[in-house]
Amino acid sequence: MERIFLSAPDISGRERQLVEEAFDSNYVAPAGPMISKFENDIKAYTGFENAIALTTGTAALHLCMIVSGIGKGDGVWTSSATFMGGVAPAVYMGAIPSFVDSDISSWTMDTNVLAEALETANKKNNLPKAIVSTDLYGQSCDLDAIDALCQQYDVMFFSDSAEALGAIYKGRHAGKGSKAAVLSFNGNKIISTSGGGMLLTDDKEFADRASYFSTQARQPFLHYEHTELGYNYRMSNISAAIGVGQLEMIEDKVERRRSIFNRYKSELGQFEGVDFMPEPEGQRSTNWLSCMTVDPNKTKGSSGDIIELCNQEQIEVRPMWKPMHLQPVFDNTEFFGSGLCKTLFETGLCLPSGSGMADDQQTRVIETILRVLKA
Numbered sequence: 309m310e311r312i313f314l315s316a317p318d319i320s321g322r323e324r325q326l327v328e329e330a331f332d333s334n335y336v337a338p339a340g341p342m343i344s345k346f347e348n349d350i351k352a353y354t355g356f357e358n359a360i361a362l363t364t365g366t367a368a369l370h371l372c373m374i375v376s377g378i379g380k381g382d383g384v385w386t387s388s389a390t391f392m393g394g395v396a397p398a399v400y401m402g403a404i405p406s407f408v409d410s411d412i413s414s415w416t417m418d419t420n421v422l423a424e425a426l427e428t429a430n431k432k433n434n435l436p437k438a439i440v441s442t443d444l445y446g447q448s449c450d451l452d453a454i455d456a457l458c459q460q461y462d463v464m465f466f467s468d469s470a471e472a473l474g475a476i477y478k479g480r481h482a483g484k485g486s487k488a489a490v491l492s493f494n495g496n497k498i499i500s501t502s503g504g505g506m507l508l509t510d511d512k513e514f515a516d517r518a519s520y521f522s523t524q525a526r527q528p529f530l531h532y533e534h535t536e537l538g539y540n541y542r543m544s545n546i547s548a549a550i551g552v553g554q555l556e557m558i559e560d561k562v563e564r565r566r567s568i569f570n571r572y573k574s575e576l577g578q579f580e581g582v583d584f585m586p587e588p589e590g591q592r593s594t595n596w597l598s599c600m601t602v603d604p605n606k607t608k609g610s611s612g613d614i615i616e617l618c619n620q621e622q623i624e625v626r627p628m629w630k631p632m633h634l635q636p637v638f639d640n641t642e643f644f645g646s647g648l649c650k651t652l653f654e655t656g657l658c659l660p661s662g663s664g665m666a667d668d669q670q671t672r673v674i675e676t677i678l679r680v681l682k683a
């Protein structure tokens with residue numbers, strides 16, 4: 309039986325041809341024309357003024373931390389419902405992470421909880437230096453609300469948009485309005501460069517510093533001269549060629565993922581106890597992953613039962629992100645909220661959502677889940 313993956317790469321455009329062009333030009337290096345083209349194309353698509361192509365999304369966020377001077381003992385608050393790559397860069401810098409709960413109406417960072425926590429921290433003279441909010445499963449966080457709070461308390465705001473290329477918030481691209489946003493192009497993202505990331509910002513000085521730190525912090529001399537420590541984080545020209553081809557198809561991919569989500573919702577969402585990720589008004593989620601929750605008190609089987617049966621049937625279904633405040637590595641770390649993100653983890657599922665998934669494959673997924681829900 310052919311395995312159905314959660315989110316397999318979907319190479320359906322000019323990627324091969326563009327990689328061949330990159331080979332023909334002999335720019336088989338972390339420099340070359342495909343990198344500038346990919347950066348320019350992403351700028352045009354997202355509306356950001358500066359874009360820096362990097363090896364990973366994690367590297368992009370690490371550069372954000374470096375450029376903004378996050379250091380030992382600084383507070384950095386992130387969404388608890390996220391992937392480790394959105395948190396670890398702050399910890400690399402010696403910062404102390406704290407985690408913020410999800411909101412019932414969006415599943416992204418709860419801005420009421422955030423407002424309360426900032427007010428309390430302000431009174432204690434213990435404000436964080438930065439907030440990193442995750443755009444979850446293809447959906448933007450409440451950019452305006454978080455931005456307003458960050459301005460009120462003079463806290464830097466970064467958007468972890470790794471999962472949200474193509475997401476729209478009130479007419480603008482996800483992350484736009486934050487100090488900087490990061491994207492990921494790893495193998496399971498809406499577009500993949502086989503591995504890669506991007507730093508987006510409207511602040512030219514910030515972009516220049518990030519670019520400098522991404523190339524070993526080299527001073528402008530022919531010999532190699534360094535006054536600071538940098539990193540080797542630039543994307544390769546070959547990866548960028550794949551990215552250029554992938555980006556040409558982005559709107560098709562968004563449409564396909566949204567239609568996959570809508571089909572799941574219409575065929576599974578009528579069961580009592582089954583709910584799908586809500587999309588707040590004024591937003592366009594890409595539905596990078598289709599996510600649903602299953603209340604075992606109201607349904608005939610739990611999310612665990614669904615995962616187990618799907619696995620037997622060669623269908624990759626996973627729980628939603630395990631909240632960071634429940635990760636053993638972050639034992640005793642501060643958490644703000646009542647724990648909705650824990651409930652989402654305990655009852656939530658990520659369903660196969662790849663834009664290359666065929667209709668009959670989705671039928672197989674739905675029929676397998678129905679065996680549990682109708683048991």
Ligand SMILES: Cc1ncc(COP(=O)(O)O)c(C=O)c1O
Nearest residue numbers: 364365366391393394470492494
């Ligand atoms: C929310 C989030 N943040 C950060 C990352 C890290 O991106 P990368 O895997 O490109 O380092 C990912 C994806 O893996 C992610 O989903």
